[in-house]
Amino acid sequence: MPQTLTAQAATLADFIDAHRRLFVLTGAGCSTDSGIPDYRDTDGSWKRTPPVTYQAFMGEERTRQRYWARSLLGWRHFGQAQPNATHHALQRLEASDRLALLVTQNVDGLHQRAGSRQVIDLHGRLDTVRCMACERRLPRADFQHTLERLNPGWLQHQAGEAPDGDADLEVGDFDTFLVPACPACAGVLKPDVVFFGENVPRARVTDAMHALAAADAVLVVGSSLMVFSGYRFVHAAVRAGTPVAAINLGRTRADPLLSLKIEQPCAEALAFLLD
Numbered sequence: 001m002p003q004t005l006t007a008q009a010a011t012l013a014d015f016i017d018a019h020r021r022l023f024v025l026t027g028a029g030c031s032t033d034s035g036i037p038d039y040r041d042t043d044g045s046w047k048r049t050p051p052v053t054y055q056a057f058m059g060e061e062r063t064r065q066r067y068w069a070r071s072l073l074g075w076r077h078f079g080q081a082q083p084n085a086t087h088h089a090l091q092r093l094e095a096s097d098r099l100a101l102l103v104t105q106n107v108d109g110l111h112q113r114a115g116s117r118q119v120i121d122l123h124g125r126l127d128t129v130r131c132m133a134c135e136r137r138l139p140r141a142d143f144q145h146t147l148e149r150l151n152p153g154w155l156q157h158q159a160g161e162a163p164d165g166d167a168d169l170e171v172g173d174f175d176t177f178l179v180p181a182c183p184a185c186a187g188v189l190k191p192d193v194v195f196f197g198e199n200v201p202r203a204r205v206t207d208a209m210h211a212l213a214a215a216d217a218v219l220v221v222g223s224s225l226m227v228f229s230g231y232r233f234v235h236a237a238v239r240a241g242t243p244v245a246a247i248n249l250g251r252t253r254a255d256p257l258l259s260l261k262i263e264q265p266c267a268e269a270l271a272f273l274l275d
């Protein structure tokens with residue numbers, strides 16, 4: 001290992017040792033080793049078409065047809081993703097009673113699959129589908145069977161994996177794709193995740209802020225913090241005088257506010273926790 005990486009690892013270990021209760025905030029960089037692509041490049045800019053907005057999804061049947069057709073293909077990969085060394089390392093922090101709370105911006109549920117329990121899924125979970133009219137919730141795996149049954153021809157399309165269970169499927173039009181409605185009330189079904197243009201439910205933010213107030217330090221893992229929903233916790237921490245360390249390949253929105261910045265892949269930077 002090059003000298004600089006060894007030095008960085010020691011510094012991060014010192015930071016973690018020095019602060020007993022850590023508020024951990026994770027992002028897409030945590031899950032790329034699990035085969036889930038991220039949206040942004042090292043400069044924090046979009047490296048692909050930005051995701052669908054809440055307004056477009058709720059407002060247009062055509063947007064929902066396109067979303068679910070791509071999701072039909074994307075889920076086959078996303079639904080099989082397994083936690084990686086980063087998720088396991090962060091689970092160790094909780095197991096050793098060092099965690100105030102883990103707040104994730106990811107919607108893949110991989111922290112819980114790795115055994116973490118003190119987790120807030122800030123942006124919800126893709127493994128659940130929710131009716132926007134009656135609030136009924138369905139397992140995404142069951143919904144997948146319904147999509148497959150209604151749209152058998154679509155399974156033959158090839159498409160690369162995209163972030164958040166999306167797939168890079170581009171066809172002439174999506175008009176023939178059948179989108180099932182809520183089985184109880186015929187309402188619009190939506191993944192139980194916070195889309196762009198949609199607010200994070202207030203209770204999640206309040207609970208996270210309480211945990212942040214009781215924490216001794218913040219550790220950001222694999223996030224560029226470009227989205228305000230995550231950035232606000234770092235901003236609040238700094239205002240309260242709580243130190244913040246971040247592991248991220250590339251720039252983060254909070255770089256000027258950080259006490260420590262580790263530019264390394266997350267799993268490499270946290271490997272010492274698994275020793």
Ligand SMILES: [Zn+2]
Nearest residue numbers: 131134182185
């Ligand atoms: Zn319903």
